[in-house]
Amino acid sequence: MITFSNKHRSEQEEIMDSTDFRGEEMKKLLDDLKTVNKWLGGNKITIDGIQKLLQNHSKAEKVRILDIGCGDGELLRKCADFGQQNNYNFEFIGIDFNANILKYAKKRSENYPNIKFQKVDVFLEENLIPNCDIAVCTLFLHHFNTEEIENLLKKIIHKVNIGIVINDLHRSKQAFTLFKIVSELFLKTVTARHDGLISIAKGFKKNELKKISKQIPNQKSEIQWRWAYRYQWMLKKYL
Numbered sequence: 001m002i003t004f005s006n007k008h009r010s011e012q013e014e015i016m017d018s019t020d021f022r023g024e025e026m027k028k029l030l031d032d033l034k035t036v037n038k039w040l041g042g043n044k045i046t047i048d049g050i051q052k053l054l055q056n057h058s059k060a061e062k063v064r065i066l067d068i069g070c071g072d073g074e075l076l077r078k079c080a081d082f083g084q085q086n087n088y089n090f091e092f093i094g095i096d097f098n099a100n101i102l103k104y105a106k107k108r109s110e111n112y113p114n115i116k117f118q119k120v121d122v123f124l125e126e127n128l129i130p131n132c133d134i135a136v137c138t139l140f141l142h143h144f145n146t147e148e149i150e151n152l153l154k155k156i157i158h159k160v161n162i163g164i165v166i167n168d169l170h171r172s173k174q175a176f177t178l179f180k181i182v183s184e185l186f187l188k189t190v191t192a193r194h195d196g197l198i199s200i201a202k203g204f205k206k207n208e209l210k211k212i213s214k215q216i217p218n219q220k221s222e223i224q225w226r227w228a229y230r231y232q233w234m235l236k237k238y239l
Helices: 023-040 042-053 074-085 099-108 146-157 173-186 190-201 206-213
Strands: 062-068 089-096 115-119 132-138 160-169 219-226 230-237
Touching: 023 074, 023 099, 023 190, 042 074, 042 132, 042 160, 042 230, 062 074, 074 089, 074 115, 089 099, 099 115, 146 160, 146 206, 146 230, 173 190, 206 219, 206 230
Parallel strands: 062 089, 062 132, 089 115, 132 160
Antiparallel strands: 160 230, 219 230
């Protein structure tokens, strides 16, 4: 039974957090996640955040973007397309702890020479997290508890030159109820329907993000609510 609380983030585990997640079920789930992101415009929120952080930077200057928890690389391919269409000089690295998903990501990104992938557990292999200009976390942080999020962002802020873009879920009873209805109609996998509900229950209230922000040094935060039930959280680094 998946439960929802307005007061507290859920501690239930998602199926896809398993390192053994693989095969056809994994591929179908990734397709379902792509469908959800297409409905809700999720990738646009991240790309918009990147644009905002690059307002004072020349398009000719190379920018290295790190996608933490990159999954099958869908976001990076969208960013690469956007960069090419708008004359940005982007280089991308996607990192994830799931070797099975990364194998799939490399195959799907064969036509993108500026995208590379690395297997990294960001909690256990801090030294392997690449340095970059901008780090992005899209629908990633809600998988972890507050202490883990704070510790991770403290690590990442030291790895970036410009800032961090976070795109994650607003914990909303309305979103929880709507997802129940819509997912039964349009999502193919039980895993996507199950994990989607847990993800919303593990999402954030704005005051929770503000509290986390206060623990992260050397940055100025901007948190905006975006449709549909998302937060765009930008951490602009300063020395």
